[in-house]
Amino acid sequence: MTHLLKLKIPCVLKWVSLNFYESNFRSSKTSIWVTGSQQIAQYPRYYRTKRVVQSEDGQKLDEVSARKASRASRQEAQAALLEYLHSTRNLQLMDAENISRNSPLFLENLLKKVKTEVDVRRSISRLLRFHPINEFEPFFESIGLKPSEYSTLLPRTLFYLNDDGTLLENFHVLCNYGIAPNKIGKIYKEATEVFKYDDGVLRSKLGAFEEMGLNQSTIIKIVSSSPYLLIGDANRELPKILEKLKCVGIEYGFIEGHLLEGNSYNWSHMFELLSLLSKLGCSEEQLKGLICQNPGLLFQNSGNMSFSVVVFLMKFGATTNEICSMFLQFPQVQLEKFICNLRHCYHFLIEIQMEVEEIGRIVRSHPVLLGSCHLKKVGTVVVTLKARKKRLCEIIKKNPQELKNWVWGTRVKPLPKDLRSRMMRIRFLLDLGFAEDSNEMRKTLKVFHGKLGELQERFDCFVNAGLNKKDVTDMIKLCPRVLNQKKEVIKMKIDYFVNELGYPLSFLVAYPACLNYTILSVKLRLSMYNWLKDQGTVEPKLALSTIMACSENIFMNRYVNLHPRGPEVWQKLKAEIYSD
Numbered sequence: 001m002t003h004l005l006k007l008k009i010p011c012v013l014k015w016v017s018l019n020f021y022e023s024n025f026r027s028s029k030t031s032i033w034v035t036g037s038q039q040i041a042q043y044p045r046y047y048r049t050k051r052v053v054q055s056e057d058g059q060k061l062d063e064v065s066a067r068k069a070s071r072a073s074r075q076e077a078q079a080a081l082l083e084y085l086h087s088t089r090n091l092q093l094m095d096a097e098n099i100s101r102n103s104p105l106f107l108e109n110l111l112k113k114v115k116t117e118v119d120v121r122r123s124i125s126r127l128l129r130f131h132p133i134n135e136f137e138p139f140f141e142s143i144g145l146k147p148s149e150y151s152t153l154l155p156r157t158l159f160y161l162n163d164d165g166t167l168l169e170n171f172h173v174l175c176n177y178g179i180a181p182n183k184i185g186k187i188y189k190e191a192t193e194v195f196k197y198d199d200g201v202l203r204s205k206l207g208a209f210e211e212m213g214l215n216q217s218t219i220i221k222i223v224s225s226s227p228y229l230l231i232g233d234a235n236r237e238l239p240k241i242l243e244k245l246k247c248v249g250i251e252y253g254f255i256e257g258h259l260l261e262g263n264s265y266n267w268s269h270m271f272e273l274l275s276l277l278s279k280l281g282c283s284e285e286q287l288k289g290l291i292c293q294n295p296g297l298l299f300q301n302s303g304n305m306s307f308s309v310v311v312f313l314m315k316f317g318a319t320t321n322e323i324c325s326m327f328l329q330f331p332q333v334q335l336e337k338f339i340c341n342l343r344h345c346y347h348f349l350i351e352i353q354m355e356v357e358e359i360g361r362i363v364r365s366h367p368v369l370l371g372s373c374h375l376k377k378v379g380t381v382v383v384t385l386k387a388r389k390k391r392l393c394e395i396i397k398k399n400p401q402e403l404k405n406w407v408w409g410t411r412v413k414p415l416p417k418d419l420r421s422r423m424m425r426i427r428f429l430l431d432l433g434f435a436e437d438s439n440e441m442r443k444t445l446k447v448f449h450g451k452l453g454e455l456q457e458r459f460d461c462f463v464n465a466g467l468n469k470k471d472v473t474d475m476i477k478l479c480p481r482v483l484n485q486k487k488e489v490i491k492m493k494i495d496y497f498v499n500e501l502g503y504p505l506s507f508l509v510a511y512p513a514c515l516n517y518t519i520l521s522v523k524l525r526l527s528m529y530n531w532l533k534d535q536g537t538v539e540p541k542l543a544l545s546t547i548m549a550c551s552e553n554i555f556m557n558r559y560v561n562l563h564p565r566g567p568e569v570w571q572k573l574k575a576e577i578y579s580d
Contacts (some may be wrong), residue, residue, distance in 0.1 A: 080125045191227035240271050248284040265299070269303050277313060316364050338376075341370065374408050385414055388416065458483045496519050537566075
C-alpha cells in the first residue's frame with residue numbers, strides 16, 4: 001500500500017504545482033538572487049526568442065510561444081522542487097507546497113542552472129539529487145523576506161529545514177492561528193526569538209492576547225504589525241492602552257480597522273500619548289471624539305507625530321490649555337500635512353521678517369489656522385499683492401485669518417493702496433515745493449517708500465549735515481531714491497564721501513545718485529581707478545559719476561582690461577575689500 005502511494009505522489013505533486021502556479025507567478029522583470037554569491041541580477045531573460053522579420057503576425061506568434069514555453073518551464077521547475085522537498089526531504093506537504101509556490105527568485109535561479117527547455121522537471125530533479133540546496137533560502141523567501149533581508153539570517157551550521165524542528169513547529173503555530181505565511185517573515189526578522197520557543201510557549205502567548213478580550217482577527221493584525229509583543233513581557237503596555245480606550249468608549253474593533261498592513265507600531269508610545277492628552281485636560285468624552293475623528297493622531301507613527309506638534313507649540317510657550325484646545329479643534333486634514341503646513345507657515349513669518357515675539361504669539365493663538373493653510377511662497381505673495389514684507393507683517397498681526405486668502409489654489413488679488421500713507425507723502429512733497437499732480441511728483445511717489453515720519457527723519461539727516469532745505473529738495477528731485485535708505489545709512493555715506501574721500505557737500509547736491517551705491521562698491525572702483533591711474537593707463541581726472549555710472553562689465557572692458565594685469569588686480573582688490 002505504501003508503495004502504491006509513493007507511485008502516486010509525483011502525479012499529485014505535479015497537479016498541485018500546476019493548479020497553484022497561475023496565481024503566484026508572472027513572467028515579469030524581477031530581481032534574481034543568485035544562491036551563494038549574494039548578488040542580484042536584474043532583468044533576466046528566461047528564454048530565447050526567435051526573431052521573425054517576415055511579418056508582424058509571425059513575430060507576435062513567436063513571442064507568445066516563447067512566453068508559453070517559459071511558463072511551462074517554471075511550472076515544471078515548481079513541481080520538481082515540490083516533489084524534492086516532500087518526497088526526498090520529507091517536509092510536510094503543505095510546507096513543501098508553500099515553499100515551491102512562493103519562492104520565484106529561487107526557482108529562477110534553478111532554471112538558470114539547468115539551461116534547457118526540454119524535460120525541465122527531470123533536469124531540475126537530477127540537479128537537486130546531486131546538488132542539495134540550502135532549504136532555508138526558499139523557505140525565507142516564501143514567508144515574505146527578500147534575499148537582502150534573509151542573507152544575514154541564514155543559519156551557519158544548518159542546511160536542511162528538518163534540522164530545525166523548533167523553527168518549523170513555531171511556524172506551524174502561527175500558520176494554524178491564521179497568520180498568512182508571507183506575513184511571518186516580518187515576525188521572523190523583527191522577533192527571531194519567537195521561533196526558538198519551546199513547545200506550547202508561543203500558543204500561550206497568543207492565548208494571553210485572547211484573555212485581554214481581543215478576537216482572533218485583531219490579534220493577527222497586532223502580532224503581524226508589532227512582532228516584538230511576542231517577546232518576553234514586551235506586551236505589558238498593550239493591556240493599559242486597551243483599558244484606556246475601553247474606558248473612553250472605543251471598541252477593540254476600532255483598533256483593528258486602523259492598523260495598516262506593513263506598518264509597525266509602538267504601543268508604549270501610543271499609551272504615553274493618550275496619557276498626555278488626559279493630562280492636558282481632555283475629558284474621556286473629548287478623547288473619544290478626538291481619536292474617532294482623527295485616528296492618525298494615535299496610529300500614525302505610533303503617536304510620535306502628535307508628540308512633535310506638542311513639542312513645537314511648547315517651544316513657543318504654549319500652555320496646556322492652548323495645546324488641549326488645539327487638539328480638540330483639530331481640522332479634518334492628515335496629521336503629516338498639518339505638521340508640514342505648520343512649519344511652512346512658521347518659516348513664512350520668519351521670511352517676511354516678523355518679530356520673534358509676534359511669531360510666538362500667532363503660533364500659540366492660531367495653531368489650527370497655521371496647520372490648515374498651505375501657503376504660497378513669500379515671493380509669490382509679495383509680487384501678487386504688490387505689497388512689501390513689512391506691510392504683510394502688519395496685515396497678519398491685525399488679522400491672522402488673512403493667511404487663508406494666500407493659500408495654494410486661491411486667486412490672490414493686489415491689496416488696495418494705502419490712501420492715508422499716500423496722502424501723507426503727497427503733503428510732504430508739497431511742503432518741499434513740488435507742484436501738485438505734476439509729472440515730477442508722480443515720478444517721485446512711485447519710488448518713495450516709508451511713512452511720513454521716516455521720510456522727514458531722512459530729510460533732516462542732510463540738513464543736519466550742513467545742506468540747506470532747497471539743496472536737499474533739489475537732490476530729491478534729481479534722485480528720489482536717496483530718501484528710501486535708513487537714516488543710519490545716509491549718515492554713514494555722507495561721512496564717507498565728505499570726511500574720507502574729501503568731497504564737498506556741494507558734490508552731493510550735484511550728484512545725489514552717488515548715495516545709492518554701497519560704500520564697498522565705491523571703494524572697489526576708486527581703488528581700481530587709482531591703480532590704473534598710477535600705471536598711466538587711464539585719464540587722471542575722471543569724474544566719480546563716470547567711474548560709477550556704468551555696469552561692472554562695461555567698467556571691466558572700458559578700464560580694467562586696458563592693462564595686462566588689470567583683471568588680476570581687480571579680483572585681488574575685490575577679495576580684500578569685501579572680506580573686510
